[in-house]
Amino acid sequence: MQTRSAGVVIVGGGAGGLELAIRLAREGHKDVLLIDRSGTHVWKPRIHELAAGLRRGHVDELDYAGLAEHWGFAFERGELLDIDATGQQLTLAELLDRDGRTAVGERRIGFDALVLAIGGVTPDMGVEGVLDQALMLDNEGDAERLFERYSTGLLAHAVAGSERPYQVVIVGSGATGVELGALLATDAPGADLAPRASQPRIEVTILEATDTFMPGMDEAVRESIAKRLATAGIAIEVNQQVSRVTGDRVETDAGDSFTADLTVWAAGRVGPPIADRIAGLSTNKKRQWRVRPTLQSIDSERIFVLGDCSYIDDEPAPPTAQAASEQAEYLATQLPRYLADKRLEPFEFKDKGTLLSLGDAGSVGEVRGLFGDDLQLRGRLARAAYNGLQRQHQFILLGAVKGTAEAISDVFGRRVGPRLKIH
Known part of the structure; x- marks a missing residue:
């Protein structure tokens, strides 16, 4: 297995990673390699629109290779397998073709500085049935699978002649779940297998485990959102800690049971599974890599982490595209300083x-x-x-x-x- 070297290696082409690669290249730093397991970029805040039926072309999907050629950085498809911080190299897993055969073997890539921008995932929280019966919304593939089940479910419901509405239960009242619920209830394209006029009515229920809908949101904004959702016919249930998900319902610790033709699990955010498998880089209880105020790993100054997969010990930033974009802008100025052995300024999140x-x-x-x-x-x-x-x-x-x-x-x-x- 050969080892190649690059100056700055960025793993993850989300809002933060891709913007960082472009900002660095635009300023003349050409020894930049972006790695992502997908060949295309969709801005994460729009993924719920794919789940509601919009096609990739409608949400500004862009090819990484084309952007790399345009701006002058390098791009390579691959998935992170391991990191050797001391040896300053990472390993990418073998790349399989659609038939499951090895198209490209494992690769090692050296780096002067490594940026991890892999994002996060939704945890199942150990709740029975979540992995088997519910759908999550962590990436484009999840969104397309969700729409396929939603679409075919609507058709089956209509063909069966059921008089009751098609029931969607969304677990979690964060922005993604709330926006998806509103879109499905009021403005979604609906099933692509039958005309809209023949589709059943859709009812959406949002379950929140705490006693506050959209916890952490400003009170006035939260009340306005809740009022608009209620007007749209969306039910909001608080103090509903889910205990079990089956093929047709969601059960809670409170003893309530909600009929669910489709269950969407949007409860919380943790770091990627790979964080548990990489030795030598500390994580917090949510599996996020712990970093200093300069976004450098607390264990290695050559490794920087941004976005959902990072946690600043002194002052954590929220897991949003806004924060990742701000961190990308920050690193675009600080990485060249690091490579020139200059002092780094701390990152400061400015909530917009x-x-x-x-x-x-x-x-x-x-x-x-x-x-x-x-x-x-x-x-x-x-x-x-x-x-x-x-x-x-x-x-x-x-x-x-x-x-x-x-x-x-x-x-x-x-x-x-x-x-x-x-x-």
Whole structure:
């Protein structure tokens, strides 16, 4: 097994990893290698739209190879298998073709600096039936599997002539679960196997284990969201710790049972399973790699971690695309300083607020003001804020000219389709 070397190696092409690779290349740092197990990038905040029926082409899917060629960094498909921090090299697992045969064997790649931007996953929390009966929403593949079950489930429900609504239960009241529920209940394309007019009515129930819907959200925003969901017919049940998931219902410790033709498990966020298998890099109880305020691993100064898979001991950042993007911007300035043996400044997260789109139930958000004041956004103003965040991401990935062209295409090409959401 040969070992190759690169200067900066970034594992994970999500919002943080991809933006970092582009920012470094754009500033002239050409010895940058981005690694991802997929060949294409979809911005994570839009994955729930794939689950509701939008196609990849409608959510700005981009090829890593094309972006690498455009900006001048290297890209290679692969999945992280191990890291030798002392030897400054990582190992990628063998790459299989669609028939399960080995297409590319294990590879070793050396590095001067390594950035882990792998993201996180949804934990099953040891609840019976979750892995077998529920669906999660961690990546594009999950989203497409969810829509396939949703779509075929609607068709089967209609063919059976059932008079009751098609029941969707979403466990967890975080942003992803709430937005997916609102989209399914009000604005989803529906099954692709039958016309919308012949599909059954859909009822959505959101279960939250704590006594607060959307814990951690600003009270005024939370109340506005809850009111809009209620108007859309979505039921919200708090103090419902799930004890068991079966093929047709969700049971809770409170003794309640909820009929579920489709169960979506969106309860919490932890680091990737690979974090448990890599020796020498410390993690917290949520399987996130522990890092210093400079985003360097507490065990190795050459290894940096950003996004959902990292945890800053002194002041943790939230597991959001916003935080990952800010960390990418920070590392784009600090990595060159590290490689030049200069002192690093600590990362400081600047919360810009939260924005959510609730399908036909409207848009809601809160933006942090320059002087500490919070601005509550509703309706068209909130939608404009979503568009602004998407444009910012597109401009980083595509540049000003192509980013502008994409924005114009969105305005004129997507009015006939379902409403889109960015946060």
